[in-house]
Amino acid sequence: MEQIQKPRTLAEEAFEILQDAIINHKLQFNVLYSATELGQMLGGISRTPVREAAQMLEKIGIVRIERNRGIRILPTSFATMIESFQIRLMLEVPLISRVAEVRTEEDLSQLNQIFEVFKNKAMSEDITGTLKSDRDYHLALLQIAGNRKAIDVISSCRNQVLIAGSATIPHSRNCMETFEDHLELHQSVIEGNSKSAATFMKNHIVNTATLLIQQESSRRDNWSNNCKDDLFDWI
Numbered sequence: 001m002e003q004i005q006k007p008r009t010l011a012e013e014a015f016e017i018l019q020d021a022i023i024n025h026k027l028q029f030n031v032l033y034s035a036t037e038l039g040q041m042l043g044g045i046s047r048t049p050v051r052e053a054a055q056m057l058e059k060i061g062i063v064r065i066e067r068n069r070g071i072r073i074l075p076t077s078f079a080t081m082i083e084s085f086q087i088r089l090m091l092e093v094p095l096i097s098r099v100a101e102v103r104t105e106e107d108l109s110q111l112n113q114i115f116e117v118f119k120n121k122a123m124s125e126d127i128t129g130t131l132k133s134d135r136d137y138h139l140a141l142l143q144i145a146g147n148r149k150a151i152d153v154i155s156s157c158r159n160q161v162l163i164a165g166s167a168t169i170p171h172s173r174n175c176m177e178t179f180e181d182h183l184e185l186h187q188s189v190i191e192g193n194s195k196s197a198a199t200f201m202k203n204h205i206v207n208t209a210t211l212l213i214q215q216e217s218s219r220r221d222n223w224s225n226n227c228k229d230d231l232f233d234w235i
Contacts, residue, residue, distance in 0.1 A: 011052035014042055018053055022062055022073055023162045032070035060156045062163060076163045081216075082231055084157035085209040089202060089235040091154055092138075095145040096185070096201040100194040107144045108190060114140045115186055122179035130175040131167060137182065141189065161212065172211040181207060206232050 018038065021027050035047035035054065042050065054071045057063040061080070064072045076084075103111070118137050121129035135158065142151045169178055181204055188197035209232065 009052075010045055010049035011056070014038075014045065014049050014053035015056045017042060018057060019062065019159065022057075023159060027073050029073050029075040032066065032072050034070045038071065061160065076160050078213075078216075081161055081212070082209070084160045085205060086232065086235060087157050088154055088205050089232060091150050092142070092205065093198050093202050093235075095142060095147065095150060096189070097194040097198040099141050099144045100189050100192050100197040103144050103189060103192070111137075111140055111144070111186075111189070115182075118179055118182070122175040125175050127169050127175060130169060130178055134178060134182075168208060168211045168215065172215045202235075 018027070021041075027033065035050040038054075039045045039047055039050045051065075054063055054065055058065050062074060064074055066072055114133070114137050118130070118133035121133045138158075139151070139155070142154060169175055173181075185197060185200040185204055188194075188200055
């Protein structure tokens with residue numbers, strides 16, 4: 001039986017729009033925005049849902065609400081980005097092992113369709129499309145595992161990295177290289193090889209983290225360019 005979908009509140013809609021605006025740098029870091037100002041940007045909604053959305057964003061570390069002053073967008077620090085990748089390793093590696101064990105033929109059919117879209121976007125060198133397909137593919141994998149809390153945490157971690165202004169495409173690798181970094185992982189899930197799936201997921205996450213650290217360290221004065229193995233090898 002299908003479940004009735006609960007309509008989203010204004011605050012939930014504002015949360016998603018503001019989060020997207022921050023990720024895409026339509027709002028500036030370290031600038032104070034009033035709830036009224038943000039409400040006007042969102043089409044003239046009142047301050048109450050904006051404040052509620054800001055509280056949701058503050059919980060995941062994207063903004064800081066400064067009493068009687070406004071809402072400040074927080075840039076992602078080097079430490080936060082490293083922690084985000086560490087959390088992904090802690091959660092996604094065991095989850096992908098579970099996915100390889102429990103995936104059904106229906107799951108594989110849907111996953112193959114999403115992977116094919118990913119491939120087509122990469123082959124056409126569509127940067128935005130490839131990044132979205134990358135996200136959609138990881139989300140589809142996690143949904144097979146069925147742990148909603150883990151999906152929320154991992155999505156927040158991915159957003160923290162995006163908020164840093166960081167994407168390996170096109171600076172550190174092209175669209176096709178990004179897609180190909182998922183090939184062995186995908187094949188392991190298809191074959192139901194949980195051990196290999198976990199290994200390739202870890203390799204993929206560490207590879208992406210390493211590329212981003214090297215990339216961003218060359219652009220930021222306050223970032224370390226020393227990507228030591230012990231940042232991740234203890235996980």
